Amino acid sequence: MADQPATFAPSTEDIERLARAALARIPEPFAAHLADVVLLIEDFADEQTLAEMGMEDPFELTGLYSGRPVGEKSSFDIAALPDTIHLYRRPLLDEWVETGVSLEALVTHVVVHEVGHHFGLSDADMHALEDAAQ
Template identity: 50%
Template structure:
């Protein structure tokens, strides 16, 4: 279907479940060497970060943060779960992602993949070049 044939008058904004489905598809398309690093990582989608996160990240607006990794990365030593420790989590923030998408020429799927890879990648010690290569490999698998 080409863009001119899409009936935008009947479209609604992608829901939390829609973004979650895009994140799941993005994760499944990532190279195995990357997904092995992600064992046990939980991906959550929310509309916006909570106030605590906004304060901790010094955000000026609700739209400043597209995603966030919380947990213990491989660069922080042993990656074994401690008793009572929260799992490693990636938060994707739907409304800021949609706002970014509205100003971008990238597809929503590409943006979700980018945010997902970067939130995981930075906390597992990957360079920007490494993450760009992972995104490139993921796009080839689509």
């Protein structure tokens, strides 16, 4: 982001770079199970996703994990879609501006939260994982 003039909002690529850096800081034994998780950065969640989440305002959703938590997977699963972490750029940028939290810290928070869903972790466990990823 340092190479971008301050007059432009961080791009999808900027958010992805921050998210990949956050993923790289996830400690073992969690990191070993993230190699096949797909990371997608989009401006907003689509209408179907928002409806499934019971949301009308697309700015409410900053991230989403889709897939089955690691502990629920089975060798009998039929060719499922890959586990995916979705980050939604525009809601992230709005929260960044509204809260004053650094964009890196915000993206890390959302990434860790979604990784937590991948592992079926509780909120307390996610906070501990986030602290380890700082």
